[in-house]
Amino acid sequence: EAQVTQNPRYLITVTGKKLTVTCSQNMNHEYMSWYRQDPGLGLRQIYYSMNVEVTDKGDVPEGYKVSRKEKRNFPLILESPSPNQTSLYFCASSPLGGKGEQFFGPGTRLTVL
């Protein structure tokens, strides 16, 4: 089944404790992206990647890192999480050459205390 998976789905952590949210897609998509969704603010892009070893900042990159060492994986790293990073996070992927429609993972609900 073609899909984007994220782990963990739910995470409660404390300020300053480094964490990684994994994202993996099995559709051989070149483009991958991370979003956060907050009430009243909609979906905002954190980082994106056009292909292996190619990443770039989105609209709200502060406090996040990403890497793209393999085509299928695009982990999101929070080196020192803070309470304002409490949010619902989505990973998405898209094939290059398509119309731009993106396929989303199921989401990771992160709470930073």
Place this chain on the structure above:
Amino acid sequence: RKEVEQDPGPFNVPEGATVAFNCTYSNSASQSFFWYRQDCRKEPKLLMSVYSSGNEDGRFTAQLNRASQYISLLIRDSKLSDSATYLCVVTERAGSYQLTFGKGTKLSVIP
């Protein structure tokens, strides 16, 4: 700043009703347009792309007016299962994969 504006709703409509959502976008360079559906606390899923000539998929009809930078979604014969938030989404420019999302319009279809 590039923006996509939607009426947040909620739209509360009875089963069988016809409901229309509107969306305006500020970036005249936007080239691709979509409607996504998002159920509560779930991931957004593509409902339909929007083409310049307008397009229909069953009970759903999407329209694009480039001159007015306006997109619409019409849902006919609403079902309870149509209850969701509908997101208007545009790309930044031709060939771009960067999406700008509206904040969504919430629809509740009531029996």
